[in-house]
Every structure is written in C-alpha cells, then in structure tokens.
Amino acid sequence: MVSDMKEIRKLVAALCCAILLLPCIAGTAFAAGSPELTVESAGGRRGDTVTVTVSLREAGEIAGGNFTIQYDATRLTLVSAEAGEAVSGSMATVNPNYGADKVRLTFAGTSSLTGGGVLLAMTFRIREDAAQGEAAVEVAESRFYDVNGRPVSATTEAGCVTVEAVQIAISSEECLPGQAVSLAVELSGSLRPAGGEFEIHYNPR
Numbered sequence: 001m002v003s004d005m006k007e008i009r010k011l012v013a014a015l016c017c018a019i020l021l022l023p024c025i026a027g028t029a030f031a032a033g034s035p036e037l038t039v040e041s042a043g044g045r046r047g048d049t050v051t052v053t054v055s056l057r058e059a060g061e062i063a064g065g066n067f068t069i070q071y072d073a074t075r076l077t078l079v080s081a082e083a084g085e086a087v088s089g090s091m092a093t094v095n096p097n098y099g100a101d102k103v104r105l106t107f108a109g110t111s112s113l114t115g116g117g118v119l120l121a122m123t124f125r126i127r128e129d130a131a132q133g134e135a136a137v138e139v140a141e142s143r144f145y146d147v148n149g150r151p152v153s154a155t156t157e158a159g160c161v162t163v164e165a166v167q168i169a170i171s172s173e174e175c176l177p178g179q180a181v182s183l184a185v186e187l188s189g190s191l192r193p194a195g196g197e198f199e200i201h202y203n204p205r
Helices: 002-030
Strands: 036-039 042-046 049-057 064-071 076-083 090-098 102-108 119-127 135-144 156-157 159-164 165-171 185-189
Touching: 036 135, 042 049, 049 159, 064 090, 064 119, 076 090, 076 102, 102 119, 119 135, 119 159, 135 156
Parallel strands: 036 156, 042 159
Antiparallel strands: 036 049, 049 119, 064 102, 064 135, 076 119, 090 102, 135 159, 165 185
C-alpha cells in the first residue's frame, strides 16, 4: 500500500511538471523565425558581370523600412540596382548613388511582407584590376517597421563576390654552376583553363 502511494505521488509530480513545461515546448515548436536580411553571394572572373540579390527571410510583421548596402569598390563597379519582387506592391525607391560604394533601398507598404523574398537586385562588373579573393557586399545599416510604424528588429547576413582567377607559380631550386636544374610551372585557382599562353623570363646566367 505504501509502495502504491509512492508511485502515485511520483506520477502526479511528473504530470505537474509536464503541464508546466507544455507552454515552453509549444512556444518552441510553433514560434516563427526572426526576420533576416541576407546578401546572397556570387562569383566570376575579372571583367564579368554578376548579380547579387538582397533577400528578406521570415519577414514577419515588416511592412516598410530602409537599408544600405556597402560593397568593395576597389574590386566591383555598380552597373545597376533595382527593387525586387518582394516590394513590387509597395512604394519603393532605390538610390544607387547613396555613396561612392553604397546603395540604399527605401520602401513602404500597407501590409506586411509575410512571405519575404528579394528586396533588391544589384548588378556589378568585376574590375579588370580586381585582386583575387572575396569582395565584400554587406549591410551597412537597416531599419524596419510594421504597418503601425513600430520598429521591427532583424538580423543581417553579409555576402561577397568571389573574384576567380588562375595563379601561376614557378618552383625554386638551388644548384651549382654548370649543373642542370628542372623547375616546375604550376597553375592553381578556382578556374580550369582549357588553353592560353604565358612567357617565362629567366636570367641568362
């Protein structure tokens, strides 16, 4: 009898804990993700034209706002900037000359952008003198509001344009006068060239 009472008390305690934890579990399971402004990445060779989009994921209650995109002007030249489909039903203005290396989008609507989507599409030309590697394209600042003008917080995620190029490296060897030596020429990088030409300049000694 005493053993049965102990088991009943344990069962009641476990049931009470489950009831107390239920709101937390439900909130975790059904809570919507927070809004995120994401700059997508792209890549190309020097002289190529690439498109970088800025998208809003999990828009939630966002109905308007503005944000500024800053890019690496030493490697990228802005060709055009246009508002995306996500703000086609809103009043949207794009300022491609907000700064020497900045683009700004301002938009306002009468309803929330619940589905999110592409807010801005930017076309860049990779400069002929661009250094190989990643040219940053990131959110410099952002502000968002709901239909009542109340601020809505959002996280941001930076992107980049990868400047793809081939690097040529020549090996080094030590040798004595009159001794034959072999050097290797190696190609490396993200591209796989199918042809080309290069010159090797060497010391006549």
